[in-house]
Amino acid sequence: KNTIATRIMKNTLPKFLLFLAIASFGTAVAQKQQAIPEVEALLKKMTLEEKIGQLNLLTPGGGVATGSVVSKNVEEKIKAGNVGGLFGVSGPDKIRQAQEIAVKKTRLGIPLLIGSDIIHGYKTTFPTPLGLSSSWDMNLIEQTAQIAAKEATADGINWNFSPMVDIARDPRWGRIAEGAGEDPYLGSQVAKAMVRGYQQKDLTNEATMIATVKHFALYGASEGGRDYNTTDMSRVRMFNEYLPPYKAAIDAGAESVMSSFNDVDGVPASGNKWLLTDLLRDKWGFEGFVVSDYTSVNEMIAHGMGDLQAVSALSINAGLDMDMVGEGFLTTLKKSVDEGKVSEETITQACRRILVAKYKLGLFKDPYKYSDSKRPKRDILTDANKKLAREAARKSFVLFKNENNTLPLSKTAKIALVGPLADSKNNMLGTWAPTGDPQLSVSILEGLKNVAPNTQITYAKGANISNDTSFAKKVNVFGPRLEISEESPEALLAEALKAAENADVIVAVVGEASEMSGEAASRTDISIPESQKVLIRELAKTGKPVVLALMSGRPLVITEELDLPVSILQIWHPGIEAGNAVADVLFGDYNPSGKLTATWPRNVGQIPIYHSEKNTGRPAPSEAFEKFKSQYLDAPNAPLLAFGFGLSYTTFDYNNLQVNKKEIAQGEAIEVRVDVTNTGAYDGTEIVQLYLHDVVRSLTPPIRTLKGFENVFLKKGETKTVVLTLEADDLKFYNGSLDFVAEAGEFEIFVGGDSNASLKETFTLN
Numbered sequence: 034k035n036t037i038a039t040r041i042m043k044n045t046l047p048k049f050l051l052f053l054a055i056a057s058f059g060t061a062v063a064q065k066q067q068a069i070p071e072v073e074a075l076l077k078k079m080t081l082e083e084k085i086g087q088l089n090l091l092t093p094g095g096g097v098a099t100g101s102v103v104s105k106n107v108e109e110k111i112k113a114g115n116v117g118g119l120f121g122v123s124g125p126d127k128i129r130q131a132q133e134i135a136v137k138k139t140r141l142g143i144p145l146l147i148g149s150d151i152i153h154g155y156k157t158t159f160p161t162p163l164g165l166s167s168s169w170d171m172n173l174i175e176q177t178a179q180i181a182a183k184e185a186t187a188d189g190i191n192w193n194f195s196p197m198v199d200i201a202r203d204p205r206w207g208r209i210a211e212g213a214g215e216d217p218y219l220g221s222q223v224a225k226a227m228v229r230g231y232q233q234k235d236l237t238n239e240a241t242m243i244a245t246v247k248h249f250a251l252y253g254a255s256e257g258g259r260d261y262n263t264t265d266m267s268r269v270r271m272f273n274e275y276l277p278p279y280k281a282a283i284d285a286g287a288e289s290v291m292s293s294f295n296d297v298d299g300v301p302a303s304g305n306k307w308l309l310t311d312l313l314r315d316k317w318g319f320e321g322f323v324v325s326d327y328t329s330v331n332e333m334i335a336h337g338m339g340d341l342q343a344v345s346a347l348s349i350n351a352g353l354d355m356d357m358v359g360e361g362f363l364t365t366l367k368k369s370v371d372e373g374k375v376s377e378e379t380i381t382q383a384c385r386r387i388l389v390a391k392y393k394l395g396l397f398k399d400p401y402k403y404s405d406s407k408r409p410k411r412d413i414l415t416d417a418n419k420k421l422a423r424e425a426a427r428k429s430f431v432l433f434k435n436e437n438n439t440l441p442l443s444k445t446a447k448i449a450l451v452g453p454l455a456d457s458k459n460n461m462l463g464t465w466a467p468t469g470d471p472q473l474s475v476s477i478l479e480g481l482k483n484v485a486p487n488t489q490i491t492y493a494k495g496a497n498i499s500n501d502t503s504f505a506k507k508v509n510v511f512g513p514r515l516e517i518s519e520e521s522p523e524a525l526l527a528e529a530l531k532a533a534e535n536a537d538v539i540v541a542v543v544g545e546a547s548e549m550s551g552e553a554a555s556r557t558d559i560s561i562p563e564s565q566k567v568l569i570r571e572l573a574k575t576g577k578p579v580v581l582a583l584m585s586g587r588p589l590v591i592t593e594e595l596d597l598p599v600s601i602l603q604i605w606h607p608g609i610e611a612g613n614a615v616a617d618v619l620f621g622d623y624n625p626s627g628k629l630t631a632t633w634p635r636n637v638g639q640i641p642i643y644h645s646e647k648n649t650g651r652p653a654p655s656e657a658f659e660k661f662k663s664q665y666l667d668a669p670n671a672p673l674l675a676f677g678f679g680l681s682y683t684t685f686d687y688n689n690l691q692v693n694k695k696e697i698a699q700g701e702a703i704e705v706r707v708d709v710t711n712t713g714a715y716d717g718t719e720i721v722q723l724y725l726h727d728v729v730r731s732l733t734p735p736i737r738t739l740k741g742f743e744n745v746f747l748k749k750g751e752t753k754t755v756v757l758t759l760e761a762d763d764l765k766f767y768n769g770s771l772d773f774v775a776e777a778g779e780f781e782i783f784v785g786g787d788s789n790a791s792l793k794e795t796f797t798l799n
């Protein structure tokens with residue numbers, strides 16, 4: 034008879050045995066992977082103090098400071114065995130000196146990790162990451178990361194604090210500029226491409242470096258868009274919308290993770306055991322090392338988590354391995370071990386992870402591997418690298434509006450080039466480019482002259498970026514970005530209008546200075562500053578064709594400007610080849626193909642805003658206002674510019690959307706086909722996008738969410754059939770128990786050139 038007891042035995046015994054097998058296999062794997070004999074032998078020789086020393090990351094200053102404190106007495110600390118790594122130093126000779134101190138002057142001679150923030154290129158600066166993501170070109174993004182690694186390693190660096198993969202849906206947050214925008218699917222592809230680019234297949238290769246996925250986690254959801262602020266969200270939102278890019282980077286092999294400044298569920302990330310151990314290591318199987326953000330361990334004191342000893346113990350026990358700049362680990366961990374608050378085994382484990390990284394880089398074999406003084410000249414700022422920077426920049430631009438087909442411009446047109454960013458080198462690299470030299474960048478004025486030497490260009494500044502001196506001071510902490518002219522705003526404007534008088538077309542380069550976005554650069558008003566708005570209005574009134582080349586690190590509110598009779602090309606901060614790339618696009622040598630990766634709101638009140646929103650129980654009517662529906666009294670729900678949007682000098686038509694099966698089984702992929710035709714007068718590239726809607730599921734589904742894309746080049750008149758594959762995993766989501774599942778039922782797909790795509794098909798998952 035099948036008693037309850039036997040039934041339980043039958044059901045659970047095999048599972049239990051399986052569990053035991055997996056558990057012991059798991060430990061075996063972990064032990065096997067951890068047990069690098071050289072590392073284990075070294076660990077045996079190390080004192081507790083020496084192990085703690087390896088967990089200490091310092092920045093000696095001298096380079097560009099990326100935080101508010103700089104480390105002191107670094108050389109003595111290295112000699113004392115109190116340093117595991119440095120950042121903010123570069124150059125093969127300097128790095129050789131540092132390694133020599135570590136290798137020759139310490140008891141055990143352990144080489145240093147040498148870190149740096151190479152966010153969008155090293156010396157060859159590429160567009161800011163939000164711009165780069167607008168290319169939707171993963172090969173290109175991977176290549177930019179590869180070049181960044183080649184240049185940085187030539188200069189002695191072996192560890193990169195990139196990719197930044199924080200999902201951001203609040204453009205008030207200045208650091209939206211550093212990531213790939215709002216979408217977890219696209220963000221995951223970009224994260225993988227960047228890790229591949231930095232690490233490639235072999236970390237022992239001298240041109241590769243360790244990638245750090247940051248900022249773990251949820252930093253982009255800082256409340257109110259104010260930097261470093263609290264984040265709080267449900268687990269299902271976390272798993273479905275914010276965590277995928279970090280996981281993708283880890284699955285792609287990123288060797289290091291940086292914990293974020295913000296708290297998650299009330300515990301700052303750097304001391305959050307659920308995040309750093311339960312999720313990152315136990316669930317995701319991450320085996321590399323975790324570094325804190327800049328003094329983020331110490332900052333837990335201000336968060337209200339206790340004194341330096343308490344927060345340091347909290348962090349190491351949570352799974353943080355390395356302490357950036359704050360020296361809480363160095364100064365308190367020994368005491369915590371003595372008092373039984375931290376076990377020596379915990380410290381050994383953290384130290385092991387850092388030594389493994391050094392081993393994987395090949396530093397034990399050759400500590401001077403990144404100290405070849407011949408490399409900088411050979412590898413940095415080469416023509417090939419700059420060529421890639423130019424290509425990356427022009428692919429990042431997004432055309433918002435082409436009034437009366439003003440663009441492309443003729444190479445013999447008389448141009449009035451105006452605006453505070455038209456003749457500025459300082460703002461071309463964009464935020465978080467501390468290793469680049471702005472003076473090497475090509476200004477827009479120079480670029481137009483390079484590409485069209487026969488055009489007649491009259492330049493006038495026309496306006497200050499802002500007339501507000503106290504605002505300017507905050508933006509200029511890293512040097513002059515927002516310079517206010519001696520001349521009055523009226524005089525500047527008069528000059529621009531004068532320049533416009535004889536011109537066939539006005540090109541106005543306007544927008545944000547580079548440091549108006551980025552870290553600690555949150556804004557509550559994300560419109561173009563009033564000083565420039567005045568200029569734009571007056572230019573529009575001249576009746577001449579006006580092209581705005583709009584620069585920003587974030588989505589702006591440009592509701593007024595979009596309504597004016599002007600053309601608008603969004604150019605972000607384009608990097609070292611800025612002017613050349615802008616000229617390529619304005620004159621039609623490259624047909625713009627970028628598409629937005631973050632939604633542009635009509636006004637700040639619509640924030641947070643993103644394409645993959647859910648329905649409410651009371652959806653807004655498509656027209657006219659209705660009481661008791663989910664909408665605003667004073668603005669539509671729809672954004673100003675949708676996710677995925679971007680125009681071209683040509684036009685594209687979509688037809689014949691088909692799925693290869695109307696019904697599929699669990700685990701099956703589905704093929705989606707669509708014919709795309711270039712119906713306009715120019716050859717061009719279109720980014721074909723696929724959105725999915727799970728009609729009924731156990732957790733409210735997004736109305737549509739990106740699940741595929743492809744860049745296709747089409748000659749004018751040409752048609753191509755584009756095939757996009759929805760993999761089985763693309764139908765899955767994290768359900769209420771956080772299981773990753775696909776639920777049976779109907780799915781709708783939409784294919785087109787932006788997130789409003791209307792061509793629709795359906796299929797059923799059985």
Ligand code: BGC
Nearest residue numbers: 099100150194247326327552
């Ligand atoms: C930033 C990190 C960066 C670190 C080191 C911090 O302020 O949040 O993104 O990697 O500084 O420069």
